[in-house]
Amino acid sequence: MSKARYIMLGGFxxxxxxxxxxxxxExxxxxxxxxxxxxxxDQAANLVDTNLVKAGNFAxxxxxGGCFCCRFSSLKDAADKLTETERPDVFLAEPVGSCTDLVAxxxxxxxxxxxxxxxxxxxxxxxxxRRAARIFGIEEGRNFSEKVKYVYLKQVEEAEALVINKIDSVPAEDIEKLSSYIKETYPEKKLFLMSSRTGEGFNEWADYAISAExxxxxxxxxxxxxxxxxEALLGWLNATLDVSSSESIDGNEFxxxxxxVFSKAFTSVEKEIAHLKMTLSPEDGSGEIASIxxxxxxxxxxxxxxxLDPLKTGQLVVNIRAEADPEEINSILENALQEEFASVLKLEHVEYFRPGRPTPTHRYAGVAG
Ligand SMILES: Nc1nc2c(ncn2[C@@H]2O[C@H](COP(=O)(O)OP(=O)(O)O)[C@@H](O)[C@H]2O)c(=O)[nH]1
Ligand SMILES: [Mg+2]
Incomplete structure (x- = not known):
């Protein structure tokens, strides 16, 4: 039997x-x-990412409950489980965005x-x-503290290939500045420029990712x-909420x-959101989903x-990662529930915490064969 390919894609x-x-x-x-x-x-169950992948009909x-590096055997178990059912010949793995040292x-x-x-x-x-330009000091703007930047820069350092994504989202001259900086600072790395939204430059990177070793x-x-x-400076919150409204609501606008409301609350306490993501799944059996x-x-x-259609009932999944106390993130959620969305949202489950100290199962520090 030919070997399966394992592609892990890092990034903050x-x-x-x-x-x-x-x-x-696809x-x-x-x-x-x-x-x-x-x-x-992820560090906790109920992932927005999992919902998104399922929506794409992929296994x-x-x-x-922990990252790949700290739960190495679960990574192999997950691959084995997929093999039992789907027999994939390509595995695509997304590590936690605040993890680094993934090669070792x-x-x-x-x-x-x-x-x-x-x-x-x-x-x-x-x-x-935009985030990279701020971390590298090329652009002004709200930023993370030094230790969070350390994790970011370690992610960059260990990459064999750096991929500037979202080139559709900023002016071409900013991409030019960023790529010149990267070429100068990390001359030994492969550099790709792409947009996984529009597809521009995507095939060049994809061909590399599926053929290089x-x-x-x-x-x-x-x-x-x-x-x-x-990593611990980043507070995490995962919540699942019931949506129920007597009138039909526009889920996208909702x-x-x-x-x-979240964005305003974080800005007012001067805390940086690393990534806020939510999915809304109506209970109408359509299998549709909205995400933000x-x-x-x-x-x-x-x-x-x-x-496409309004809804009356559904499930909302909220994942927030921000440089803030987990308790503070939770109170921002609670305030939103009490003040603005009390009539529509009911909290089912919430977890909020700081990621624990990473303790990898294995670490091969030397030149690996
Ligand atoms: N404009 C633009 N947005 C993108 C692109 N790729 C991803 N995004 C958006 O960036 C956000 C975060 O993407 P996601 O894939 O969840 O990031 P992850 O946390 O690294 O998994 C989402 O709103 C995406 O739609 C891109 O190439 N261009
Ligand atoms: Mg993700």
Whole structure:
């Protein structure tokens, strides 16, 4: 039997990993007749990402309760489970957006232990151009604190390929500035420019990701104390809510107004949203879903998938990652529920926390075979 390919796509929260992997899955299925299995990952269950992948009709396994690197065996279990049902020949894995050191803790151990079953692709790391420009100091604007930036820069450092995504979303001269900076600062890395929304430049990266093989460099040095502190500065909240209204409501507008309330609340306490994402699934059995995303507190929330029909009942899933106390994030949610959406939303389940210290199951620090 030929080996399955394992492609892991890194990148900070909101860089476009899920969007890109869904586009890649579609391409592999429709153009190359591949069977694709996706693996999503988060610190808690009920992922917006999983809902999005399911909406695209792809087989998906969710690893919740810790990242790939810290729950390495669950990654293999997820791949085995997908193999039992779908027999994918390509696995697409999305790690947690605040994780780094993935080559040493995931790619190399996978190759070392399961190299007979998988061909491992090099780690590509996606960049949101606006976020990257702020982190690199090319552009002014609200930013993260130094330790969160440390995690971001480590993600960049360990990549074999850097991918500036969302080139449709900023002026061409800003992309030019950013790519010149990257070429100068990281001359040894492959650089791709693309939009996984419009498809511009996508095939160049996709061809690389599905054909290149993981290299064998010395792993980057990393200070786990700073990494742990940086990750812990990001507060996380996952919530599931019942939507119920006596009148029909426009689900798309509803998501927009809810996101606007969150955005205003974070801006007023001067806290940076890393990624706010929500899905709304009507209970009408249509299987449709609406989604909204916000990257950065000051930017405008963007509707991704949208609903054609109004709804009366449904389920709302909210995932917020922001540089703020988890309790503060929760009170922003509670205020929104009490003040503006009390008649429509009922909280079913909420979890809010800081990611714990990363303690990888395996770490191959040297040159790996
Ligand atoms: N304009 C634009 N937006 C994009 C592109 N790729 C992703 N996005 C948007 O960026 C947001 C975050 O994307 P997502 O895939 O959830 O990021 P993840 O957190 O890295 O998985 C969503 O609103 C996407 O629609 C792109 O190429 N162009
Ligand atoms: Mg995602």
């Amino acid at each position: 929260l909101g860089a476009g990993k899920t969007t890109t992997l869904i586009r890649l899955a 391409k592999l299925r429709d153009e190359n007749n591949h069977k694709v299995g996706l693996i999503t990952n 998906v396994e969710e690893i919740a 803790t995931v790619s190399y151990p996978l190759r070392r232990m399961y190299g007979d079953s998988f061909t491992i692709s090099p780690l590509s790391v996606l960049l949101d151009p 993981l290299g064998s460099q010395e792993c980057m040095p990393i200070d786990y104390d700073i990494y742990a502190d940086g 998501l927009k107004s809810l996101a606007a 995303n916000q990257i950065g507190s000051e930017l405008v929330p963007e509707l991704g998938l949208s609903l």
